[in-house]
Amino acid sequence: xxxxxxxxxxxxxxxxxxxxxxxxxxxxxxxxxxxxxxxxxxxxxxxxxxxxxxxxxxxxxxxxxxxxxxxxxxxxxxxxxxxxxxxxxxxxxxxxxxxxxxxxxxxxxxxxxxxxxxxxxxxxxxxxxxxxxxxxxxxxxxxxxxxxxxxxxxxxxxxxxxxxxxxxxxxxxxxxxxxxxxxxxxxxxxxxxxxxxxxxxxxxxxxx
Numbered sequence: 257x258x259x260x261x262x263x264x265x266x267x268x269x270x271x272x273x274x275x276x277x278x279x280x281x282x283x284x285x286x287x288x289x290x291x292x293x294x295x296x297x298x299x300x301x302x303x304x305x306x307x308x309x310x311x312x313x314x315x316x317x318x319x320x321x322x323x324x325x326x327x328x329x330x331x332x333x334x335x336x337x338x339x340x341x342x343x344x345x346x347x348x349x350x351x352x353x354x355x356x357x358x359x360x361x362x363x364x365x366x367x368x369x370x371x372x373x374x375x376x377x378x379x380x381x382x383x384x385x386x387x388x389x390x391x392x393x394x395x396x397x398x399x400x401x402x403x404x405x406x407x408x409x410x411x412x413x414x415x416x417x418x419x420x421x422x423x424x425x426x427x428x429x430x431x432x433x434x435x436x437x438x439x440x441x442x443x444x445x446x447x448x449x450x451x452x453x454x455x456x457x458x459x460x461x462x463x464x
Contacts, residue, residue: 262315263415265308266448274451276391277458282381288391289384296372312361316354323351345413353414360407367394395459404456408449416445 272295275288295301371377372387380386395401 261308262312263444263448265312266452270448270451273455276388276455285380285386285388286382286384288388289380289382289386292372292387293384309361309365313358316358316361319354320351320358323354350414353410356410357407357414360403360410363403364407367400392459392463395456396463398460401456401460405453408453411452412445412449414445415448416441 272291275291276284278284279287295305368387368391371390372385375390377390378386380388395404
């Protein structure tokens with residue numbers, strides 16, 4: 257269930273972030289900073305953000321714990337493993353994917369969320385905290401951009417398994433809906449991370 261909530265959060269977060277590349281110049285700066293101000297000052301959004309980030313972190317930690325418990329319960333692998341025939345690579349490596357995503361979330365929040373709340377960042381011409389400039393400057397760094405894109409690839413693998421598991425949790429992953437759910441999971445696991453990854457790539461290329 258937390259996996260499906262994560263997908264909803266990602267879609268909303270993506271819509272906000274796309275302002276960085278769909279607009280340009282002062283218009284992009286003004287619109288994105290107003291969006292950032294709203295997301296960090298509106299009481300309802302602040303509560304939702306805390307719940308969302310807490311859910312994501314708990315979701316990742318729970319995944320890691322469950323995988324480790326499963327390995328402890330069966331320390332010796334099967335004599336013959338079917339590999340991809342039995343389970344997808346993503347489902348067999350959820351602990352690794354979850355750990356990498358947790359590292360990304362911590363660094364991502366430090367770079368932007370923390371800076372927006374407590375960082376010594378300047379204001380834009382409208383008087384709002386200039387998170388737009390902080391974001392653009394961050395993605396002018398090739399290594400940070402590469403790290404972000406790599407993390408989106410990891411997110412794609414995670415979503416490819418997580419979406420199907422979410423539908424299974426609410427009882428919809430039946431034989432009748434198995435194929436549509438599989439296609440939906442693949443579609444989302446490609447489109448959402450690709451759209452996120454396109455933002456830092458475009459910002460980096462614009463800085464060249």
